[in-house]
Amino acid sequence: MRIGWPRSLIARILLLEGTAIVFAIILIPLLTASVLHRTKAVYQEKLLLAQAQDIAAEVTSTPSAPGRILLPPALEALYAGTYDGRAFAIVTAAGQAVRLSPHAQGVPWRAAQRRRTPQSFKRGSYVLVSVPVRIADTALWILVSQDETRPGAITDDITRSFLTRYLALLLPILLLLPLVNSVLIALLVRTVRKVSDRAAAIGPRSLHVRLADAGLPTEVRPLVEATNSLIERLEQSFEAQAEFVGNVVHELRTPLATLRIRLDAVPDDTLRAALLAQADRVSHVVSQLHDLARADAMVAEDQVAVDLVAVARDTLTEVAPMMLAGRHPLTLEGPEAPVWVRGNRMLLAIALSNFLSNAARHTPDGTPIEIAVDPAGVLAVTDRGPGITVTDRSLLTQRFWRADHRRSDSAGIGLSIVQRIVTLHDGRLDITDGPDGGTRFAMVIPLAKH
Numbered sequence: 060m061r062i063g064w065p066r067s068l069i070a071r072i073l074l075l076e077g078t079a080i081v082f083a084i085i086l087i088p089l090l091t092a093s094v095l096h097r098t099k100a101v102y103q104e105k106l107l108l109a110q111a112q113d114i115a116a117e118v119t120s121t122p123s124a125p126g127r128i129l130l131p132p133a134l135e136a137l138y139a140g141t142y143d144g145r146a147f148a149i150v151t152a153a154g155q156a157v158r159l160s161p162h163a164q165g166v167p168w169r170a171a172q173r174r175r176t177p178q179s180f181k182r183g184s185y186v187l188v189s190v191p192v193r194i195a196d197t198a199l200w201i202l203v204s205q206d207e208t209r210p211g212a213i214t215d216d217i218t219r220s221f222l223t224r225y226l227a228l229l230l231p232i233l234l235l236l237p238l239v240n241s242v243l244i245a246l247l248v249r250t251v252r253k254v255s256d257r258a259a260a261i262g263p264r265s266l267h268v269r270l271a272d273a274g275l276p277t278e279v280r281p282l283v284e285a286t287n288s289l290i291e292r293l294e295q296s297f298e299a300q301a302e303f304v305g306n307v308v309h310e311l312r313t314p315l316a317t318l319r320i321r322l323d324a325v326p327d328d329t330l331r332a333a334l335l336a337q338a339d340r341v342s343h344v345v346s347q348l349h350d351l352a353r354a355d356a357m358v359a360e361d362q363v364a365v366d367l368v369a370v371a372r373d374t375l376t377e378v379a380p381m382m383l384a385g386r387h388p389l390t391l392e393g394p395e396a397p398v399w400v401r402g403n404r405m406l407l408a409i410a411l412s413n414f415l416s417n418a419a420r421h422t423p424d425g426t427p428i429e430i431a432v433d434p435a436g437v438l439a440v441t442d443r444g445p446g447i448t449v450t451d452r453s454l455l456t457q458r459f460w461r462a463d464h465r466r467s468d469s470a471g472i473g474l475s476i477v478q479r480i481v482t483l484h485d486g487r488l489d490i491t492d493g494p495d496g497g498t499r500f501a502m503v504i505p506l507a508k509h
Contacts, residue, residue, distance in 0.1 A: 111190040111203040144209025266294035366397040393432030400504040414440035439501035
């Protein structure tokens with residue numbers, strides 16, 4: 060299994076941050092210790108140089124020969140006490156000691172640099188400074204040393220103590236950073252996720268909704284603005300489509316009515332029947348396109364409490380003449396009490412009309428058709444026709460799909476209209492076999508909340 064770059068943004072940030080923290084834990088103490096040691100060395104050199112210059116000032120101000128160099132009592136006491144690592148020597152150009160302080164025997168005086176300008180250098184554990192002076196026309200060098208292994212070298216102790224406390228403070232802070240950043244990133248992701256959920260909830264009936272960019276980082280706002288612009292263009296496109304379909308339906312209905320009247324005057328009965336059937340088919344398709352446009356234009360605010368029993372009763376009254384023309388006996392079964400659902404009465408009636416029209420068109424004349432209303436919010440139409448032979452019944456609700464391509468009396472959008480209407484009502488469309496043969500088409504609509 061190949062281990063690659065994580066897809067999660069949080070995982071990427073934490074991985075990079077963890078890597079940076081590891082490097083910081085390793086490098087920061089090393090760099091800090093290096094800086095402290097360098098700073099310590101500079102200050103120690105300055106301190107020793109100042110002591111050497113003090114001694115040089117004292118011995119040059121005292122009129123004595125090189126072999127009789129005396130120091131003031133204060134300086135004598137400074138180097139004569141308990142050995143803390145400090146010592147001094149006054150040496151000649153040949154490295155011969157003219158004067159040594161107590162405890163100075165182990166200091167590498169002969170290896171010390173003796174030049175015309177003050178110098179600092181290190182030999183083993185000793186740090187030394189060299190300051191040239193002249194006494195009685197003799198060139199001498201004042202050498203002051205500090206043994207870093209002795210208690211007087213407190214700067215090393217300070218450095219170690221500082222590093223210990225510094226690391227004790229630094230490590231918890233570095234380890235706390237991923238936790239703090241994880242919380243901040245989680246809050247940011249939660250805000251982005253809310254916007255994403257709101258975007259996912261936008262559909263054809265909620266194109267008026269826009270995404271809010273409050274609380275989002277500047278880098279994400281262009282994406283939100285682009286999404287809002289896209290939704291606005293979609294809304295305008297849907298409105299233009301609905302307006303176009305409405306105009307087409309309006310323009311076609313009048314000439315279709317006129318055409319049907321004139322077709323009644325055709326003397327040939329066979330030709331007249333064929334032409335009227337075609338005119339009826341065109342009129343049916345135009346009506347379905349109009350219904351589809353109205354379904355697409357519906358928004359959530361159009362839904363109110365609707366009685367399914369009243370919808371079934373009124374629709375049955377409207378379609379009865381058409382159904383009787385095909386000699387289809389109609390029955391309505393349902394409770395006496397209303398069945399309240401939340402929806403659009405007109406669209407539910409259109410869906411039921413499409414159920415009945417579909418049943419009438421695909422069953423032989425004289426086949427009974429039953430309408431049933433269930434208190435659970437189910438409105439069903441059952442026929443006793445040949446049934447459905449299509450294996451994948453989801454195809455039945457696809458626009459312009461027909462199971463029987465030899466038939467010319469359907470455009471294949473009736474059930475797609477029903478599916479659209481059911482979806483707009485947050486319901487479900489069930490297509491099953493009837494109990495006595497044929498097919499049962501049912502809409503399951505959520506009940507209205509009282």
